[in-house]
Amino acid sequence: MIYLDNGATTMMDPDVVKAMIPYFNEKYGNASSTHMMGVWARQAIDEARHTIAKSIGAKDEEIIFTSGGTESNNAALKGVAFANKDRGKHIITTKIEHDCVLNSCKWLETQGFEVTYLNVDREGFVRPEDLEKAIRKDTIIVSIIHGNNEIGTIQDLKRLGEICRKHNVYFHTDACQSYTKTEFDVKKQNLDLVTLNAHKIHGPKGIGALYIRHGVKITPLLHGGGHEFRMRSGTENVPGIVGFAKSVKLAMHDKHVKHMARLRDILIKDITENIPDVLLNGAKGEKRLCNNVNVSFRYVEGESIGALLDAKGISSSTGSACSSHSLEPSHVLMALGMKAEEAHGSLRLTLSRFTTEEEIKKVSSELPKIIEKLRKISPLAKGG
Amino acid sequence: MVKIYNEKVMEHFKNPRNVGELEHADGVGQVGNPVCGDVMKIFIKVKNGKISDIKFKTYGCVSAIATTSMLTEMAKGKTLKEAKKITRDDVAEALGGLPPIKMHCSNLAADALKKAIEDYENKQ
Numbered sequence: 001m002i003y004l005d006n007g008a009t010t011m012m013d014p015d016v017v018k019a020m021i022p023y024f025n026e027k028y029g030n031a032s033s034t035h036m037m038g039v040w041a042r043q044a045i046d047e048a049r050h051t052i053a054k055s056i057g058a059k060d061e062e063i064i065f066t067s068g069g070t071e072s073n074n075a076a077l078k079g080v081a082f083a084n085k086d087r088g089k090h091i092i093t094t095k096i097e098h099d100c101v102l103n104s105c106k107w108l109e110t111q112g113f114e115v116t117y118l119n120v121d122r123e124g125f126v127r128p129e130d131l132e133k134a135i136r137k138d139t140i141i142v143s144i145i146h147g148n149n150e151i152g153t154i155q156d157l158k159r160l161g162e163i164c165r166k167h168n169v170y171f172h173t174d175a176c177q178s179y180t181k182t183e184f185d186v187k188k189q190n191l192d193l194v195t196l197n198a199h200k201i202h203g204p205k206g207i208g209a210l211y212i213r214h215g216v217k218i219t220p221l222l223h224g225g226g227h228e229f230r231m232r233s234g235t236e237n238v239p240g241i242v243g244f245a246k247s248v249k250l251a252m253h254d255k256h257v258k259h260m261a262r263l264r265d266i267l268i269k270d271i272t273e274n275i276p277d278v279l280l281n282g283a284k285g286e287k288r289l290c291n292n293v294n295v296s297f298r299y300v301e302g303e304s305i306g307a308l309l310d311a312k313g314i315s316s317s318t319g320s321a322c323s324s325h326s327l328e329p330s331h332v333l334m335a336l337g338m339k340a341e342e343a344h345g346s347l348r349l350t351l352s353r354f355t356t357e358e359e360i361k362k363v364s365s366e367l368p369k370i371i372e373k374l375r376k377i378s379p380l381a382k383g384g
Numbered sequence: 385m386v387k388i389y390n391e392k393v394m395e396h397f398k399n400p401r402n403v404g405e406l407e408h409a410d411g412v413g414q415v416g417n418p419v420c421g422d423v424m425k426i427f428i429k430v431k432n433g434k435i436s437d438i439k440f441k442t443y444g445c446v447s448a449i450a451t452t453s454m455l456t457e458m459a460k461g462k463t464l465k466e467a468k469k470i471t472r473d474d475v476a477e478a479l480g481g482l483p484p485i486k487m488h489c490s491n492l493a494a495d496a497l498k499k500a501i502e503d504y505e506n507k508q
Contacts, residue, residue: 301421303445304397307389311398322421322445327489329421341418377403377449379425379441380418 007350048245068208072195088138095335124153147178151282152292161190180251203247207240270364400453413499448490455493
């Protein structure tokens with residue numbers, strides 16, 4: 001099995017699993033309890049919080065644990081929107097966000113908020129001048145994804161954050177895909193809120209975090225026993241939290257980023273040099289996530305490409321309408337100004353630090369055959 | 385992704401029957417459009433009122449390719465009258481069923497065949 005869908009989720013690192021196990025069956029106490037079992041759980045959470053805070057240049061008490069990226073994004077947007085109604089009702093985001101940001105914004109529109117969805121350029125970058133122009137007197141928060149999950153484009157948060165600071169508007173980013181894969185510092189990048197999660201970095205599913213800068217006015221989504229500094233009630237998922245911190249420690253090495261970037265570049269080179277009528281979607285070089293390859297093949301459709309890859313034991317994904325529940329092509333690819341048929345022919349291959357060169361070479365040798373086979377069947381292909 | 389299709393669909397998708405074009409086709413029918421993600425083109429040869437040869441080309445997803453392949457097998461050797469009666473549901477049934485979401489968007493092969501037969505009949 002060659003797993004190249006790490007943008008969807010990743011294999012758990014065996015060391016992460018090992019770190020979590022005692023918290024299921026030995027140190028299973030409730031962190032709110034005052035006995036020894038509770039203290040062990042509390043200590044584990046405190047340590048994990050410190051690890052994650054340090055990894056993004058935050059203070060420990062600025063990190064709250066959540067159930068994952070979707071909850072963190074919901075909590076950031078809805079929490080800030082409702083807490084700052086007195087300041088305004090305007091929210092700014094982009095057309096290339098993850099569904100959990102877009103659909104939170106759409107729901108907020110039904111609650112009396114107004115949302116501006118910024119366009120991006122052909123490579124998926126938000127133009128700073130567009131952001132500045134969109135900010136109004138009643139804008140309360142700007143939410144822009146850091147590393148895009150589909151096309152891998154990494155936004156210049158520092159520049160975008162400066163604009164938000166200048167206009168006294170909160171700045172949130174969804175960093176689920178970029179976390180540990182590119183330099184990240186909440187102070188340097190002028191961030192007020194940051195969404196993080198574990199399962200994209202070889203940690204467990206069902207655990208994430210939200211960075212909330214000290215002083216940000218926000219109201220919680222979940223009310224209850226007052227856990228997580230009263231920001232997120234609910235008994236803490238201790239094994240998940242421990243696994244999250246362990247996955248961060250294991251992921252934070254430059255060598256992993258270099259390894260993935262090298263394989264990414266080999267794969268992009270092999271595909272674009274050996275297959276005709278192909279385009280690279282998203283940014284190039286340093287401004288692209290080290291593990292993301294997204295290409296469109298003309299005259300063929302992505303679900304078919306994926307099915308033939310799958311038959312060869314290679315896992316991938318596509319932005320084609322044919323593989324979505326809505327039967328609409330990817331909103332991210334369409335926002336780049338692509339034609340629907342280009343989006344239908346898209347293929348995303350996302351690497352991890354466990355991906356090997358041998359695996360990449362196998363994909364490089366199988367893919368041209370698959371594209372050729374489908375083009376032979378296609379009435380749109382040249383001579384078709 | 386692939387799990388939603390049964391084995392017969394996958395078999396037709398991986399080894400489609402009757403792929404290609406007929407140079408001197410008696411009838412050609414095309415449906416769908418690239419914006420939606422599906423285009424099916426069917427070529428027929430007619431002899432003594434029967435479909436003596438049939439070929440297809442399809443751009444689209446797994447079920448688009450599998451249904452066109454299946455349809456060509458069903459139509460070959462049939463009289464034009466019989467072939468015209470083949471419905472989308474017949475094709476899906478012959479394949480052992482399709483995922484519900486795929487029933488309408490990519491199961492258009494029967495329509496392409498009807499167009500090819502009409503094309504032939506218009507030329508007569």
